[in-house]
Amino acid sequence: MSPPEPVISLRGGTASLGGHSVLRGVDLTVEPGEVVALLGANGSGKSTTVRAVVGQVPLTEGELRLFGTPLRRFRQWRRVGYVPQRSTAAAGVPATVREVVSAGRLARTRLRPLGRADKEAVHRALRLIGMDELAGQSVNALSGGQHQRVLIARALAAEPELLIMDEPLAGVDINSQRVLAEALRKQTADGASVLLVLHELGPLAPLIDRAVVLERGRVQRVDHPERLHDVACHPQDSGHPEASARIETGLLP
Amino acid sequence: MSEMLSYEFMQRALLAALMVGVAAPTVGVYLVQRRQAIMGDGIGHVALTGVALGFLLNQSPVWSAVLVATLGSIGMELIRWYGKTRGDLALALLFYGGMAGGVMLVNLSEGGSTANLVTFLFGSVTTVSESDIVTVVSLSVLVLLITLGLRRQLFAVCQDEEFARVTGLPVRLLNLLLAVTAAVTVTVSMRVVGLLLVSALMVIPVAAAQQVTRGFATTLGLAMGLGVLVTLSGTVTSYHADVPAGASIVLLAIAVFVLMTALAVPLARGRAKRAEPEPREGSEEERRTRART
Incomplete structure (x- = not known):
């Protein structure tokens, strides 16, 4: 029996934004059921890596496969739940929490109307993230942490096998961080894989199988989170140059 | 009334006003959501070239306006995608x-003038x-089929592309479809309020509705209601007072907007009060509501 395909396989990912090369050969693999954290200083290419994985930043070089399918031919977006970096600009028209979360279900329904099963999935996502009581609230009236939870519920509404989250803890209060950690734990217990960008591991540390530290568009080191201590904030202070060179592929032996 | x-x-006139009043805000709501409230004006100006083209070719100015406005709105959409030029320029x-x-x-x-x-x-x-x-x-009807039938999809695209x-x-x-729908709406509405005021009918009912609503669907529904209210009453006013219908409609719409804004203050207070039993959420919301008003 052949081993299962990795859910994300990025080989030599190279990308530039506005003429600046941001990714310079990033290798990244997420195996089924794995929780991988991308760490690194500002500008190290964490967000760009994640946005490249979901096809929102074009790779100039390298190969990207999602669930074993090259990105260019990948169509099963319902298997992917994406939580973009929280935008500060609210839309010009108010929307309720439920309306925003329902948008995530479109990954499954596409152009057909929402059925009962879809509405139940939306409700489950809202409950999982502790927002079911605020479902009728306007998202503009929420705190930063609540807003972030809404975006996560939106990704969960499609019942994805792979969650990709860009800075889910940024500006999130401790209470919301705990809710988020608990929701993630339930998702991974059900077999979901997770790739997330973090500034610090925080309450998510026990969930993370592998941390990939980026520095100036390259993988600087890959390790178990408990061996990383605080390097997330100070990646340049850590590790021996030779050691990090050997694991630059982003794969654990 | 019966005489009229x-x-x-x-x-x-009343049938046209009704149709435009109900359809224009359904397109406007997505443009406002995307913070492109002014796009309708751009299309309106382009449609003017279409109207003139109709005169030049001795064709129906409505259809030539639909055609040119559609091409113009597709052009705007393409500029948004590929443009190195700034969008507003x-x-x-x-x-x-x-x-x-x-x-x-x-x-x-031939024989045409400004x-x-x-x-x-x-x-x-x-x-x-x-x-x-x-x-x-x-x-x-075509516009309504698109804007209401695909409302979840268009909402998602305009909320977070x-x-x-x-x-x-x-x-x-979906973006192209919305652009074309906006162009069709502009040309349909030009007989009722005129190309220079078309955008007002797409935008003001939405702006008025969202003063008192919390959700997208309720904003859309209320905006359609307000749209019909102002187009019909504006047309009736123009009959009785012998004033231009387009201007009456737009001024009424602005009056409704002012009224809704005034209503919003006590409404927000009531909501903040009701949210108080949950101390954390309540105080948070109250603070935000105050900050916004």
Whole structure:
């Protein structure tokens, strides 16, 4: 029996934004059921890596496969739940929490109307993230942490096998961080894989199988989170140059 | 009232006003959501070139306006995707080009002068003909089918375009469809309120509705109601007071907006009070509501 395909396989990912090369050969693999954290200083290419994985930043070089399918031919977006970096600009028209979360279900329904099963999935996502009581609230009236939870519920509404989250803890209060950690734990217990960008591991540390530290568009080191201590904030202070060179592929032996 | 309704021209005028009043805000809500409230104006200016082209070629100005406005709105959408030019500059160029093109073409047409354009610039709902009404009704129904039938998809695209792309929605197609729908709406509404005021009918009912609503669906529904209210009452006012219908409609819409804004303050207070039993959420919301008003 052949081993299962990795859910994300990025080989030599190279990308530039506005003429600046941001990714310079990033290798990244997420195996089924794995929780991988991308760490690194500002500008190290964490967000760009994640946005490249979901096809929102074009790779100039390298190969990207999602669930074993090259990105260019990948169509099963319902298997992917994406939580973009929280935008500060609210839309010009108010929307309720439920309306925003329902948008995530479109990954499954596409152009057909929402059925009962879809509405139940939306409700489950809202409950999982502790927002079911605020479902009728306007998202503009929420705190930063609540807003972030809404975006996560939106990704969960499609019942994805792979969650990709860009800075889910940024500006999130401790209470919301705990809710988020608990929701993630339930998702991974059900077999979901997770790739997330973090500034610090925080309450998510026990969930993370592998941390990939980026520095100036390259993988600087890959390790178990408990061996990383605080390097997330100070990646340049850590590790021996030779050691990090050997694991630059982003794969654990 | 019955005297007014006994005139066929008024029946047609009221039907056209009704259709436009209900359809225009359904497109406007997405433009406002995407913070492109001014896009309708751009399309309106481009449509003027289309109207003049109709005069030049001796064709129906409505259909030539639909065609040119559609091409213009697709152009704006393409500029948004690929443009290195800043969006507002591109829009400005379309404004001026559309206006100048219209004046140029109408003066080139046989016996045509800039005066021909006035009906289209400011609307003339009481001169809507039998064949015009067929066009207005059928195009409005088409607009409603798209904006209401695809409301979840269009909402997702206008709320968070990057997220919508990752869900696998045909985002480009939906954006193009919205642009074309906006163009059709502008040309349908030009007989009622005129090209220069079209955008007001798309935007103001939405702006008024969202003063008191919390959700997208309720905003959309209320905006449609307010749209119908102002177009019908504006048309009736124009009949009784012998004033231009387009201007009456827009001024009424602004009055409704002011009224809704005034209503919003006590409404928000009531909501904050009701939210108080949950101390954390309540205080948070209250603070935000205060900050916004």
